[in-house]
Amino acid sequence: MAIEDDVCVIGGGLAGMTAALRAAREGARVRLLSHKKSTLRHASGLIDILGYADGELVAEPFDALASLPESHPYRRVGSDAVRAGLSLFDDVTGDAYRGSHTDANALVATHGGTVKPTARYPTRVAPGLASQSRRTLLVGFDSLTAFDAPLAADHLAAAGVPGTTRGVTVAFPGDFRADSRVTRFARALDDDEPVETASGPTPVRRALARAVEPHLGDVERVGFPAILGEEESQEVRKALESSLGVDVFEVPMGPPSLLGLGLEALFQEALDSAGVRRTTGNPVVDFDADGERVRSVSTDRNGRQVPFHADEFVLATGGLVGKGIDSNRERVVEPIFDCHVPHPDDRYEWFTDEAFGDHPFARFGVNVDDDLRPLDADGKVEYDNLRAVGGVLGGADFAAEKSGSGISLATGHAAGRAAGAAANQR
C-alpha cells in the first residue's frame, strides 16, 4: 500500500522541523523524512538571526535585513516571515529559551572566548550574557579540552566585555576516564550520581560545587561549559546555584552540543504532538515526477526503494555539511532532484585564499523564487510543488553572517505555511 501524505518534508534539521510543524498547523497531513542524526548536534544551540551585515556587527538585526542583497533568503521571504519563524520558535521552546523580550541581539560568550551576537539563547546560557556587567568566574575541567576557562576569560577581557572575568580549571569530581564524552558528565549530573571524593562518597552536584567553591571570591556568576545535564539541566543548574549562592550559566560548545540536541528534542516533541509522522534512518535517493510536479520521493532501505507520495514537498536537506549540497571535482550538485546549484566552473574559484575569507562555497545552494521554489539554470521553476528551505538555499554565508538558524526558521515557516495551504486547496 502506498504511503500518501499532504506534505512531505525531506530533512530533519531545524528548517525541516519548522516546515513540518508549520504545515501541520495548517491542518495538513505531514511526513518528515530524515536520514542521519541532524547537524543540530554540531550547532551551538543559539538562534542567530543576523549578527553581521557587510562585515559589521549588528545590534538590531531587523533593521539590517533590508541591507541584504535581493538574492538572500531573508529578502525572498521578507522580514514578516522572519518574525513569524521566530514566533513559532518561541512557542515551541517556551521557558527553555530567552531573548523574545527584545529585537536586539544579545552577546554570548563562546567557548573560544570571543563574544557572538545572537537573537535567542537557551535559558541555561542567559545568566552569562556578555553584555551584563558582572564579576564572572568561568570554570573548565582538566579533561574537557575544548574549553580552557582561564584562556577564555583572558580572551573575553581582550574583547572588552564589561565586568571582570576570571577562569579556573578544576578536576571534574569522581573517577571519570580522561576521554569521557560530554554526555557522560551530563548524565552523571542528571542522575546526581554519587562519586568518590576525599570526604567519602558524595552526590556529584554537591561535589562539583565544592570543587568550585574555593575559587569563588566575590564573583556574581559562574559559567561552566554546556554539560550541566541532558534531561535535568534545570535541576542541575538550580542545585549548583543553591550551593554556590550565585547565578550559574553555561557556555555553548562545539559538537556534540547538548544545547543543540536539547533544541532538537523540543522540536521533536512539538512535531509529535502536532501529529507529524517522522520516518528516520534511511536516505532519500530518488524521486518520481509527473511533468512539472513531484509525485513521490523514495528512500533506500537496505537496497529496496520505498516511495513516499505527497501533494507538496519541502527540501530541507541542509548545505555542504549535511550533504544537501554535494560536489565532485567537476561540479556542485543538489543530489536528490538535481536542482541547479550556481557555481563557478573552475573549482579553484570556489574558495578564497584566506581561511576566513569570503568563500563562494559558503554560499553554495539552490536559487529560489519568492515562493521558495528552486529555479533551474534559466530561472524557471524546477517543480511547482517543491520548495527549498534552510541550508540547502544559496546566497547566504550563514557562518560569517551568523544567520543560519534564522534562515532555517524563516524559510521553514514560509514554506511550511505555503505547502500546508496548497495541500489544503487540493
Place this chain on the structure above:
Amino acid sequence: MATETEVLVIGGGSTGCGIVRDLALRGVDATLVERGNLTHGTTGRMHGLLHSGGRYAVSDQESAAECIAENRILREVAGHTIEMTGGLFVQLADDADDYFEEKLAGCRACGIPAEVLTGEEARAMEPYLTRDVERAIRVPDGAIDPFRLCVANAADAEEHGARIETHAEVTDVLVEDSRVTGVEVRHESGPGKRSHYEPGTTERIEANHVVNATGAWAGQLGAMAGVEVEVRPSKGVMTVMNTRQVDTVVNRCRPKGDADIIVPHETACILGTTDVEVEDPDDYPEEQWEVDAMIDTLSELVPILKEARTLRSFWGVRPLYEPPDTGTTDPTDITRQFFLLDHAERDGLEGMTSIVGGKLTTYRLMAEQITNHVCEKLGVEATCHTADEPLPGSDDFSVLRDYMEEFGLRSPVGRRSTERLGSMADEVLKTDGPNPVICTCEAVTRAELDHAISDAGTDLNATRIRTRASMGNCQGGFCAHRMAALLHPAYDEATTRTALDELYEERWKGQRHALWGEQLSQAMLNHALHATTMNRDGDPAATEDEIEYARFDAGPTPEAAADGGRRDGGAREETDDEEGRRGD
C-alpha cells in the same frame, strides 16, 4: 652584537640537521640557523619515501647503491621514524617488458633485494591494485617521517652542545679578503620559540667555517657570498589521501613520468608527484592540473583513488643540481646524486662549503661527507659515529612495548603514541594529571603535545610536525583551538590567539587543493564551528572597533544585573516578558 661558533650550518632540513648532529658528536662547536621551522623547506614537503634504491636502479645506479646502504643504516639508527612497508614496482598491461627486466637487473646489480611477484601475488598483497597488473618487483622501500627524523637529529645535536636557532634568516654572508667569516641573521617576529633572541633583532655570528645546506635556496645563499651555485629548483606536488588505500609503497614500473608513486604514511597515503623546473623556490604556481594528474594517473594503478577522499595537497621543491655545462633540459633527467662544492677550490673563496642535490634517504651520508670535509679543514681528527649511534627515541626500540595500561591509554591511542615516540614514550607520557586525546583524528594526547610545545614554543606548526596533531581528516577543525589552549597560561592570550590563527591558516592552505566532496563538506563544517560557534572571524578581541555592549540585549531582567544577581538559591522568579511574541 656578535657571537662565535666553529662551524655555522645554514638550513634546518634533513641535511643541515644531519650535519650539525655529526659535528656535535665529533665535538665540534656548531650552530645551525634556519629561517623557518626545522623542515621548513624541502624536507617538510616530500612524500617521506625511504628509498630502497629501486627507483634509481636503471637510470642512476650510483644513487641506487647509496640508497640501499643508507636504507639499512637508518633502519638501525632511526627505527622509530621508519615504517618498513616494503615497496612494489608494478607493471601494467601496456608497460614495457624490457624496462621491467632492466629494473630487476639494475636492482640486483646494486645489491637491492628484489623479488618478482605475479600479478596475482601482487594483488594478494595489495587488493586495491588494478586487475591489469601483469607482475611486480618487491623491494625494501619504506616510509620515513622526515619531521621526526630532523627533530631527532637537532635534539641530539643540542644534547651534544650545538646551538639550534630557528626563525633566524640569514640576511648577509660576511666576506673579508676572499674569506667567509660568518653571517648576519635576523630573528623573526611572530610566534615561535626564540629563547635566545628577541624578535626583530639581528645578530652577527662569526664562524671558522660556514656550511650552505639550504638545498633549493643554495643559489640565493651563494649569491650573498658572491659565488654562483647552479641549483635548479624543481617543484613537485603531493596529494594526501585520508586513508591507506595501500600498505606498501606502490611505484609504477615504467621509465619516468608524473604521478607514479603512492606512499602509505601513518594513517594516510601520499600520491606523488610532478617534476617541473621553477625560477624561484619561494614563489611558483600551485596548479590544479597537477592535483588532477595525481588522481587520474594513479587511479590507473589503484582505481579506488578516483572516488577516495583527498585531504590536501602540498608542493615541494627539489634542490636539483648539475655541474656546469651538463646542459640537461628535462629536470627528470638530472641526477639525484649530491655534490659537495668546496668554494675555496672552486671559486677561491675560503671558509664556505655548499652541499647540493641528493635526497632524504642519503641525508646521513651527505652529512658524513660534509663533516669529514669540514673537519679536515679545521684539523679535527674525530671520526663519524652517525652510522652506529642511534637517534634519540630509537635506541632499545626493537619491540613495541604495551604502554596502554601503563599510561592509562586506550588502544589505538597508546599504540600510536608509542610508535611515534619510540623509546621516549616513558619520558613523554608519564604525567600526573589526566591525559585526554586532543587530536582525535591522529590520536595525539595532551602529554605528547605538552612535550612538543616545551620544545617548539608557541609555534604550533612546529608542534604539529612533531606530533601529527591537526593533520588528519578534520585538518585542525576540531583540535586547532584545543592545541592552542595548551600554550596558555605560559604564553599570554594574544600570543596564543596568534598561534592558533597561524596554525589554522596553514591547515587551510593545503586543503584548498582538495575542496570537493567530503573535504569540502569538512571545510564548511570547520568554517561553521570556527566562524559561527566561536565567532573567530568576527572576534572583537582581534579588531580595532570597540563594541558598544550597552546596545545589546542584557537579558530579560536587566535589573538583576544591576544588583549583582546575588541570590539565595530560592526558586527563580519568572519575569520573562511575553510581549515580544507575536501571533503566528
